[in-house]
Amino acid sequence: MKLKIFILSFFQICFLQAQLSHKVKELAKPLDSISYAESSNIGIAGEKSIVYDYFKKLSAIATNDELYYFARNGSNSLKFYSSTELFERKDNRFLEIYKYHSENPFTIRYQSGCVISRSNITQLLKSHISSKKYLFTIRNEFRAELKNNTLSTNMKKALKQIEKDCKKISMKSIEFYLAEIEKIDSEK
Template structure:
């Protein structure tokens, strides 16, 4: 065993530090260096989400599956989906990005989809993350359930969005009756108000590169 023999001077007095004392002194000084960084990290993490968003996220915080807006044979509204829409109305893109990586499975998928609907380019980072680190969860679409990786659920969302946007653009040109107005309002309320086909195509092209390893 190597013997250490260090001396430190405190108030003009010399003190010898040997073996265990040297190691204890070293660990103590390292802790003093790390503590401010640790406190900064904890504070930073807490600052990611506002109190109001935290409150709205609470009903979804332990849910490990997700649902479409309407579920079951009768097509009833999904409470799970509606709870997230309340959150989405006030959440910033930064908050959604944080939840897409750190929330429950439900929050991860819904938040990832919402970033896509908002044309936030960080959606690609979320897709890449789950492409490289697969996380499987159940998604109920209508009366059908599917267990798959979050990345694949996000891919499904992109293809579905193309159809939804086509319908939106078509009926927005002829919204003369109450039925078409109601349809358009529903589409907009679900987050598809501004997303364009060219935005979807951009994401799809980028994701092809991710899937091919480029």
């Protein structure tokens, strides 16, 4: 029985690997051996993350199927980034990936700004979704200040970026994913 599962898994991985476009494979190479992840800006000075930027180039051309493959079979970096991108794209396979990582946990080093932590990947994924929910709260507060004409020029720039980030996913989707994750976590 175990042999059958191994053979089936082997052929599935080989088949999916064959489905990755050449360009996606090339863009994934720098990330394929990296075992950590970073936010878009890191360090005390908020420098742009090279690792994050590599993934953003990859995600710009990768299909959801390719991201799904990396979320299951890539390096720790690719697993995390691809999982979050599936969430951003509202691909329900994100929940399958979350459950898979819940059943096969591993820790990953993550740097956000100047803070470095080691966390279980599912904790990082939940944190990513929760931060999106918080972003909606900030957006609504900024919009209220904008209506009252009390928003500074810098905050107006920040609001534009927040509006751009909020366009990718709705609050309804965020609440759906959080509820589904809660169900998965309660099954443990």
